Amino acid sequence: MRVRRGLLLVAIAGAQFALFETALRTWGHSEAAPAFQELFIPDPVIGYRLRPDARVRFATAEFDTAIAVNAQGVREDTPIGPKPPNERRIVVLGDSLVMSVQVDARQTFCKLLEDRLNRTAGPIHYRVINAGVQGYGPVEELLFFREIAHAFEPDLVIETVFVGNDAEEAFGSSPRLRARPLADSVSESLVARLRRVVRRSMVLQVIRLRVVSVTGRLSNWISPPEAPLQSYAEQPAARIDQGVRVTRDCVQAIADEAKAAGARTMVMLMPARFQVDDADFGRLKQAVEAAGGKLVRDAATERFDRALADVAVPRFDALPPLRAALPGPPVFFEQTVHLTPRGHEVVAAALEAFLRRQGI
């Protein structure tokens, strides 16, 4: 009887798995969707990068966006050829907050900045290249600059530091700076095969993300707050300080390499939503305090600002203009916590003013 019921349960679970898998593949369009995952290809040096010439549609309850990747692997409609004499190029390095799959390419702060600069540029034409890649941290951004973006012949490189998780990301990816490229002949391990199976299923992808989120919280159980908020802790874990140092070294390396190629560099500090949204901050603060931790709202921004003062490049903090934009229509999406079209407008306007003030 028990065996029969067990088999029945397995059969029902399997049938529903197939049903949900089909439904998600048909209507899902989330980051876990195989179609979205196909936006990325493995890269022996960086780990992964955007697939050249990829075309993906990304839709959630909050937005519906068509994403185009050009032949060089950045979020641009057209390939980036040799620089004409009257063109000035700005390459914006960063993560998902720069890539901004939540909005159309024309609505990203990169393109809005380009439009703003070109309005008064005279014979000079500005091109702002969105070189952000989902999930990157400072280490990957440095490697991406070396491998790919360097060839865009930038006049200015803007390294966007997301203060919310870049310390964690930099700490986690720091071994990549020392690692040699993986040889093609490395045999595929069982874990790698399993990972590939999981990546092919949308249901398993989502469940994997849930498990990762839970295990992430467990590993930080002893020292709350959990990983995404650890950078804001009053006394963060040692890895945060190490991550900030790695970030500083990456920015220094980008600045040095850009300078050698005749380009200038600046840093943009991008805040997390709760640094801007009071209600969001109140909720998180309460949750962190309930877990026995203490959340300091702008601690991560201040930490990066102090550390990056050692690097002789201008720093622009996007927090004050975003904060000044409220109350008003939201500058961050509710669920995906990335910039809304209005948030992009605010950042572009403030960034333009900063560039002009600095004479960059």
Add this chain to the structure above:
Amino acid sequence: MVFNSLQFVWFFVAVYALYRAFPVAFGASTAHRAQNWLLLVASYYFYAAWDYRFLALLAASTLVDYTCGRLLGRMVDGRRRRQIMWLSIGFNLAMLGFFKYFNFFADNLQALFTAIGWHLDYVTVRVLLPIGISFYTFVTMSYVIDVYRREIPPTRNLVDFAVFVAYFPHLVAGPILRATALLPQVARPRTITPAQMRDGAWLIAWGFFQKIFVADNLAPLASRIFAPDAHPAGVNVLLGTYAFAFQIYGDFAGYSNIARGTSKLMGIELIENFRFPYLVLTPQAFWRHWHISLSTWLRDYLYIPLGGSRGSAWRTRRNLMITMLLGGLWHGAAWTFVLWGFYQGALLMLYRPVEAAFAGVSSRAARFAAWALMFHLTCYGWLIFRASSFSSLRDLTRSLVTRFSPGAIDGGGLALPLLLYTTPLLIVHLYEAWTDDVLAVPKLRPALRYTVYVATLYLILLFGNFGGSDFIYFQF
């Protein structure tokens, strides 16, 4: 510590392991004493996880009402007994009034004086609201009143009483328990049946589904419409109000189900707090099906002592209105809650003469019309409840009436997600209502039962909002 947190999972696993081990260690007949100590320590830890400073209030409320109960048990003099009862009620109301309503009254008093030209420059004290105070003060007050009315004997065992007050599944957001229902269960050895385990597990899973899948996914939809600077078309106000109606139901019914489920696993039955409230035809029926533990509390300890429906029609209406106004104020110290209470009182008064006619409706079309009317009246109540201010309420109402604009419907961003996040709930809900059993699912044939269990699990895992917030009723 919220139910939908990892912290609670660990807490419950540890407490439950010990709880089940005690009968083995101490013997089945006496284990409940050790289990009560465990529940008491665990409940105080659970409360301290919010804010340990307010443990003193919980302990004070427990000690005062335990002592009042003992005194009432010993006394025979009616006048003295009445004094003791009022002492207890006065203590609880003073505590509730100070911590919950001080800021509200201070702010309103200051606004009133400013309006008449007196500018009071005093230092305003901001009083923090201890979580769950509205719930446990009602629990202890009902105990003392029941002992005063000689409906129950006073308990002699302080630990049993303290567990009754602080029992963690109901402590911070109800159900508001009665001593008649809980104290006897606390005082006797527990037997945990396989049916309780099955039903308890289902209630927990279903409660999480209601919270994580329904409420937390609908919350952003409702927030968008109720945002202070949003100017939605009437059709979207209507959809946003539907979203909030199901959000608050999923949130609160979800909490109650998790509370009932965890308690069932420990062999202690809690009362049902929700019974298909959106399927009723009249406001009277709504309050018999929504937050049942609060509405029966208000009925037994406020409406009936005020005279209930025993006097003239005018007195009955007055009693209904007082009860609902105070019920509204219980939900929060804001004028919109008072207005919501007034609205509910007015609905009860208006429907009272025709309630029997509505209940006796037999034709399907007439029943559907009566249901649709009641559902939309309930939803308008939620619009009052959710509105951040009177001006926001006025704007949203104006939008509904003068700017309905069906063509402006936000199909992809509002209507479709609303449909997707409520349909699974409604399917189970309608089946339970059809069988008139809120635990109908665990009684289904295995194939159907497993289908519902697995689907519930998949929906939580795949589409649940795991970054959700606290339960709405914590703020009350």
